Amino acid sequence: MGFKSTSQIVTQKNDSIVTLSETVSRKVVSDLVRYDFAKNIIKEQEIRIKNYQNKEIEFKNKLDIKDSIIFHQKSIIDIHKDIIKSKNPLEIHGYVGVQSIQFKLVEPILYTNLMFEFPKFSIGAQYYVQPNNPSGYGIVLEYNLF
Amino acid sequence: MIKVLNYLREQYLAVIITVIWIFFTLHTQQKTALLLEQTKKLEAKILVLEEKDHESSIIIDSLSRVDTLIVNRIKIIKEKEYVQIRIIDSLPVSGLQKYFTDRYSEK
Numbered sequence: 001m002g003f004k005s006t007s008q009i010v011t012q013k014n015d016s017i018v019t020l021s022e023t024v025s026r027k028v029v030s031d032l033v034r035y036d037f038a039k040n041i042i043k044e045q046e047i048r049i050k051n052y053q054n055k056e057i058e059f060k061n062k063l064d065i066k067d068s069i070i071f072h073q074k075s076i077i078d079i080h081k082d083i084i085k086s087k088n089p090l091e092i093h094g095y096v097g098v099q100s101i102q103f104k105l106v107e108p109i110l111y112t113n114l115m116f117e118f119p120k121f122s123i124g125a126q127y128y129v130q131p132n133n134p135s136g137y138g139i140v141l142e143y144n145l146f
Numbered sequence: 147m148i149k150v151l152n153y154l155r156e157q158y159l160a161v162i163i164t165v166i167w168i169f170f171t172l173h174t175q176q177k178t179a180l181l182l183e184q185t186k187k188l189e190a191k192i193l194v195l196e197e198k199d200h201e202s203s204i205i206i207d208s209l210s211r212v213d214t215l216i217v218n219r220i221k222i223i224k225e226k227e228y229v230q231i232r233i234i235d236s237l238p239v240s241g242l243q244k245y246f247t248d249r250y251s252e253k
Contacts (some may be wrong), residue, residue: 015194022239026234026237026245029237029242030231033230033234034227034231037224037227037230039225040224044216044219044223045220048214048217051209051216052213055209058205058206059206060208061198062199062203065198065199066199068191069199072188072192072195075184075188079181079185080185082177082181083178086178087178089209093160099231116229121166123163134220141163
């Protein structure tokens with residue numbers, strides 16, 4: 001009956017010799033091989049983690065860029081709104097009204113206005129009629145106070 | 147000429163209104179030009195940002211490809227590990243001894 005065993009051949013002088021059975025030494029070698037490969041895998045995983053970190057930084061940059069684009073586009077929209085407002089400053093309106101003399105309903109003035117209205121001021125013509133008085137016309141100029 | 151001046155003097159209100167209207171029109175035109183200039187500048191900025199965004203996308207794509215490569219490398223390492231373990235199972239005692247000697251040889 002044979003007994004196989006392994007031991008490290010190269011040993012220091014006065015160093016103790018540990019004898020392992022073949023099964024145990026096979027297990028030890030397997031574990032060592034697994035350990036070597038695990039170290040390699042850890043290295044790769046570390047590279048992968050670094051890669052993920054770089055990716056995260058890039059995604060953050062991308063997000064910042066998108067935010068900036070949205071901000072600038074909002075600014076452009078605001079400017080276009082301003083341009084639209086200033087491009088159409090003129091509106092034409094017609095008015096019909098009655099105006100009393102003081103707070104009495106005696107001989108009220110009936111008038112009609114055709115107004116060209118700008119954002120800050122309006123200009124137009126007025127035609128008015130009044131009982132017992134001749135009718136007339138004139139120019140109306142209004143400044144928009146508030 | 148004198149007739150024209152007299153006519154304008156008679157119609158002074160219309161002249162004033164016309165002058166005001168021209169002033170406002172010119173002012174609006176100037177303002178619009180300024181706003182359009184601002185728009186152009188902003189559009190140029192957006193173009194630069196879109197270029198940066200594109201570059202960022204390319205970097206992200208390349209990083210994703212690197213990740214796939216790493217995953218493949220890990221797979222290969224695991225396959226090699228499996229093969230090595232299988233070899234160890236069939237290794238003779240002398241081979242085991244050699245493994246220990248090679249691994250822990252003192253130089």
